[in-house]
Amino acid sequence: MDQQQLTRFAVEKIDDLKGRDIVQLDVSAKSSVTDTLIICSGNSKRHVISIAENLVVEAKKSDSAPLSIEGKEDGDWVLVDLGDVVVHVMQDEARDFYQLEKLWG
Numbered sequence: 001m002d003q004q005q006l007t008r009f010a011v012e013k014i015d016d017l018k019g020r021d022i023v024q025l026d027v028s029a030k031s032s033v034t035d036t037l038i039i040c041s042g043n044s045k046r047h048v049i050s051i052a053e054n055l056v057v058e059a060k061k062s063d064s065a066p067l068s069i070e071g072k073e074d075g076d077w078v079l080v081d082l083g084d085v086v087v088h089v090m091q092d093e094a095r096d097f098y099q100l101e102k103l104w105g
Contacts, residue, residue, distance in 0.1 A: 001064055003084040007036050009062065010080075010087050013055045014040050017047075019089065025104050038087045039100050045075030051089045052078035 001009060007024060014022055019040040028035040042048035049072055056066055059082060071078040077094045080087040088100060 001062070003035050006064060006082055006085045007038065009059070009064070010038050010055060010082065010085055013058045014038070014051055014087070014089070017051045017054050019051045021095075023101055025101065027104050030104065034081075034084060034086045036085045037100065037104055038085060039095070040087070040089055041092055041095055042089055043091075045091065048078055048089050048091055049075045052080050052087070055080050055087060055089075 011022055011024065019042060022038065022040045025037040025039070026035065027037050040051070042051050052069065052072060056069060059066055059080075064082060066080050066082055068081040069078065075091075077088065077090045077098075080089070090098075
């Protein structure tokens, strides 16, 4: 999948499990590591983990296996690195504290 297809795919998989407040940020001019950040919220630790796990499972099925997954043990903030797209699934408290949208926007 190209970067745009991967972004749409990730957003769809997040939406499938009712991830909230999905934001897409083009960071290609600011980062040499990735082109797009997707940030979304989950209602609880279990919800955050479930959203991330669903994304990982579906990405593997479509031959776009993640490069890395971080934070799954904690459930406050799970990062799924799909290469050109990095997904941050966060609880509201972590999202408010780190304010990634302001940092990268």
